[in-house]
Amino acid sequence: MNVEGATISDELPYQETRDIVLPNQTENFYAQQIGGSLAKVVYFSRKPDSSKGGRLNFTKFETERIDECIDFIENLVSSRHSQVPKLREKIVVKATGGGAHKYFDKFTEKLKNVTIEKEDEMECLITGLNFLIAEIPYEVFTYSENDPMCFEDTLSSNMFPCILVNIGSGVSILKVTSPDKFERISGTSEETGIFHFIDQRVTQFDVCVSEMLEMSQRGDNTNVDMLVGDIYGSDYNKIGLKSTTIASSMGKVFKKNERQDGAIKALFLRHEGYLGAVGAFLKHRTRHRACSFSEILTFPQMITEGSVNAYGILESTPTKLVVFPKLHDLTNYNPDTAMLTDSVSQHYWIDVLEDNLQSLVELAIKWNSNGDDQKQDVQTRASTFDTLFRSHLTRLRDHPTMYGALTIRNLLNLREQCLHEIGFPDIFAKVKAGENKTALRDLKDLLEKVDSVQDVEGKIEFLIDNMLAGNMFDWGSSQTLEMLRKGELTFEAARKKIRKPEHLNKLRLFTERITSRAKPKLKKAVIFVDNSGADIVLGVIPFARFLISMDMDVILAANSFPAVNDVTFDELLEIMTEVSEMDTLLGIAWTNKKLSVMATGSSSPCLDLRRINDDLAEACKDVDFVLLEGMGRAIHTNYNARFSCDSLKIAVFKSTATALEFGVRLHDAMILYEEGS
Incomplete structure (x- = not known):
């Protein structure tokens, strides 16, 4: 069930709540899925610092205690009315599942002035499934013997067609061929009831469903499942079965063989259990979903004690996040260069x-x-x-x-x-402001040095060296943090520290492309920028000025929200206002919008190019040059990214471990240029 306009109840155990944050929710609306064993409730609570937006809170009740669920919703509605005495909005409860029909009269009798709207359960399940696999990275996982939890990044893949097995009091099996096309192809009645029966026979405990599910997380399946080793005493090498392979599920309880079928991979969702309730909520909110969501895992109390699998708040973004249009192959794109699997x-x-x-x-x-x-x-x-x-x-x-x-x-x-x-939205705000001010004082002299270099090749190398030096000023790097704290890192000192290993230095190729008369001139660039201070002011902006002098339009793409000492969209706007008054070429470009600043939609020191502000993505449809700057955006993420247009990845290795992985040393530089695919 989904209920909107409610506050978080102090009576709920934290480990039973899961929240989704919404930006523009103003109505009073709630949703729930009532099955034979559990009733899943989704309810809305406003953010204390905002008149709009808030969180969807998740909780559940045993269906046999449905009165407690009704009382809970009644309290939420009453609380909402007490907060807004003149509330005139219609209060809606979306209900799905068999219990939505069975307990309809009980809900309408108890919940006065509330409209109960029933939704089809299968449609809600599919809606919830589509939402989770499309919005949440690494939502889907599978199990294997060597890697207990192996995650599927569904943001880059097509999950259809698939078979959705909905396991509740009974089991429904749906064939899903597209986000809005499905059919029920099978099912069974043997689920929670038989599970409860087996549990009591095996453990001799008389426990409720919630306690039973929690106990199962700490259990050992080898006590009940019959393994290959139980039958053969060792591996069955002839057909490639290890001794730990399950030969018969529950075989030690019923001694009944079960055939193995490994042709289809079984996938699971971390936010399982709430597909129907989320789908019911989205049925009401479809017309308002001009936003995206990201997962927030902050509070330990949101994790069940002893669990090895957790899921968290799904926080809304102010704008819709979409795929960067210049990615060459979305299917094979993975933002993370290294998966930490060992x-x-x-x-x-x-x-x-x-x-x-x-x-x-x-x-x-x-x-x-x-x-x-x-x-x-x-x-x-x-x-x-x-x-x-x-x-x-x-x-x-x-x-x-x-x-x-x-x-x-x-x-x-x-x-x-x-x-x-x-409560620390931007702990580096003061240091960023100070470093920006210092760098801006030095910008004019630096631009005069740039202009004094007559040959284009020499000028490009000088500008690239400046960009690398600026990238050293990174408060997120443990290797440079102490130097920055002590004030030991100057711009010139940074230039001297940097080396350019040959196998990661493609500067010559980039220079040849820029100066070539045989190929069409590049017309429009987007630069995904990194740090404040010397990085953006003395490194990126002079390079952007050079591109403008080559008759290119330039977009500077900055984080929407703070992360370490990365420059944000708002900060970069202030910097450009001052810079435009300092330099004629930049001033004209800024006025004529040949030079612009846009927000990426990100609040991370890294960059996922599948989740970019839709306005920026639209503006980048005709770019023919992409520059990724900084270790977070060009090494930790996107090192393997390929683009349909020309690209340059530039960064300094400020982590010893990362440098070793690439066969280089600390403070070596990476200058990777590639023509578009």
Whole structure:
């Protein structure tokens, strides 16, 4: 069931809540799926700092206690009315599942002034399925012997046709051939009832469904499943079966053989259980879904104790996120260069983030305390952030795939999410402002040096060297953090530290392309920028100015929201306003919109090119040159990305481990140019 306009109930156990944040929800609306065993409820609560938008909260009740579910919804409705006494909006409860019919009269009798609308269960399931696999990266996973949880990144793949097996009190099997075409092809009555019977026979415990499901997460299937080793005493090598392969599910209970069928891969959803309720909610909200969603995993209490699989809040984005139009092959695109699948790499990156945590906490306190009256509050929040993020790292060290696929991108995103949730939306705001101011003072002299270089080849190399030097100013790098804290890193010192290994230096190819008279001139570029200060001001902007001098239009694409010391869209607008008054060429381009700034839709130091602000994607349909700048955007992610237009990936290796993986040293540079596919 879905209920809108409600507040979060303090009576709910945190581990039973799962939230989705919506930006423009104003009606009073709720949804639920009522099955034979469980009733899943989705209800809306407003954000305390906003008149619009909020979160969808998820909880569940045993159907045999349906009165508790009705009372819960009644309290939500009453709470909403108490918050908005003159509430005139229609309160709607969308209900699906068999219980929507069975308990319809009970709901209408108890919930006065509420409209109950029934929705088809199968349609809601498909709607919920489509939403989750299209919006949430690594939502889908499978099990294998060597890799207990193997994740499928459905954002880059076509999931249809597929068979959806909906396991509840009974089982429905649906053949789904497209997002809106499906048919029920089979089903069975043997699910929760027989599971409950078997559980009682095996454990001798008389427990409820919720307790039974929680116990199953801690159980050992070898106690009940008959394995190949139980039959043969070892592997069955002739047909390639290992001794741990299940030969008969529940075979040790009923001693009944079961044939193996490995032709179809069984996939599971991390947000399983709420497909129908989410689908019911979306049935009401279809016309308002001009936004996308991202998963937020911040609070430990959202994870059931002992679980090895978790899922979190689905937070709305202000705009719709779409695929970057210049990706050559979406099907084979994976933003993450390295999947941390082995224990060595997993523990290395978890250790790096943990080792860097104390410095981050100190910086948060230093830069966010305005006087003694605020210092105590900042210290308290910083301590809370420290405890929160460490708890995540501890959990991931034990169960690396607990939150989905473990990647550098996801680890960095988790850290940013924790900072924002604790009340540090931009801990580097002050240092970014100071570095921008310092860099802007040096820009005019640098541009004069650029203009003094007469030959184009020499000018391009000088500009690229400046961009690499600027990229060293990265507060997110543990290797440069201490130098930045002590003020030991200057722009000239950064230039001297950088080396260019031959196998990663394609500067000559780029220079030949720019100066070639045999090929069409490049007309429009988009530059995905990285850090504030010297990086954007002394590195990227002079290079963009050069492209403009070559009669190209240039888009500077910056993060929509803060992440480490990355420059944001709003900050870059301020920088460009000042720069346009400082330099004639840039000023004319800015006025004539040959030079523009756009938001990527991202709040991450990394970049997923499947999830780009739709306005930026539209503006990039005719670009013929893409530049990815910085380690997060060009090395940790998108190193393997291929484009239908020309591209340049440029960054400095500021992580020893990452440098070793690429066969280079710390502070080596990468300048990769590729012609469009």
